[in-house]
Amino acid sequence: MTAQRDAIETPEKETPAPARRRPPVVLIVLSIAGLIGIVFGVQRLLWARTHVSTDDAQVEGSVVPALARVGGYVAEVAVKENQSVPAGGLLVRLDDHEQRARLAQAEADYAGALAAVGDKGRTGQTEAQLAAARAQVSQAEANATRARSDVQRYTPLAERGVVSRQQLDNARAAADAADAALLAARKQVLAAQAGWQGASARLQAAQAARDQAALQLGYTQITAPVTGVVSRKNVELGQFVQPGQATMSVVPLDDIYVVANLKETDIANVRVGDDVEIDVDSYPGHAVRGRVDSLSPATGAKFSLLPPDNATGNYTHVVQRIPVRIRVVGPVDPQRPLRPGMSVQITITTRAH
Secondary structure, three states: OHHHHHHHHOOOOOOOOOOOOOOOHHHHHHHHHHHHHHHHHHHHHHHHHHEEEEEEEEEEEOOEEEEOOOOEEEEEEOOOOOOEEOOOOEEEEEOOHHHHHHHHHHHHHHHHHHHHHOOOOOOOHHHHHHHHHHHHHHHHHHHHHHHHHHHHHHHHHHHHOOOOHHHHHHHHHHHHHHHHHHHHHHHHHHHHHHHHHHHHHHHHHHHHHHHHHHHHHHOOEEEOOOOEEEEOOOOOOOOEEOOOOEEEEEEOOOOEEEEEEEEOOOOOOOOOOOEEEEEEOOOOOOOEEEEEEEEOOOOHHHHOOOOOOHHHOOOOOOOOEEEEEEEEOOOOOOOOOOOOOOEEEEEEEOOOO
């Protein structure tokens, strides 16, 4: 009886419901990471279809040497290293005493030649001789004409006995003498013309020598060939320089371009005029805009000292690179100038072709 009462008073224990299992945190993280990776991969794939990028690129520019055209001792060095100079600005001045002496001698020779020929209303010596010879020809022609007229007039008179035979002979002799004088006068004109032509040639030679001496004097001042910045100055005061020797170089910072060496597998869609983004290593976060200017007709290896020859049997497939020239078209910050030799990373936006 007691056992039955205990059984009635003791409630039955409820069976607990099974706990709901949650996915592990690691699985959630991996799923999210995988989804992000897929999205990123798709974006990169789409981006790669219209973009070509490489860090095998650098800034290039002209390095113009300032050469000495004449030899001489350096009398003045007017600039310093890394100094900005305008086109035509004085860089180096050589001692010019010898060139000035040559110019003075050439000017004296030119003045003498000019006096012989004459110029601008002034009658020269040879020109006066030619004029005198031509006047003598005119006089001789008049004398010859008069003498021939006398012979023609005396001939019928001598046949009728009006004048003596001696008078006719004298008239004929005078005509022959007048013809001979005319011939001599004409030869004098030819000689005077030859003298004038020779003097004219000497005048031209003297003028050329004077101009050459003036050029040599001007060459003693070595000027900047372009506007830019002085670099690699290797000349000092008192140094003797030879003709053709480079005294320094001038780098024009406004004539800058980029050469990017693209893989041959990346240039299929690259065309002239494609937009380019240029990231300069020296100025992170300050990109410069550019545009594809041209593509090299050959790979860079073909211009090397020893170009590869694949016909030897020892062949290894190597992806070659094609130099691409990029013109800078975007504004360049004067505080962040592009200098030849700087490393850059370029990204070309291509178009489907």
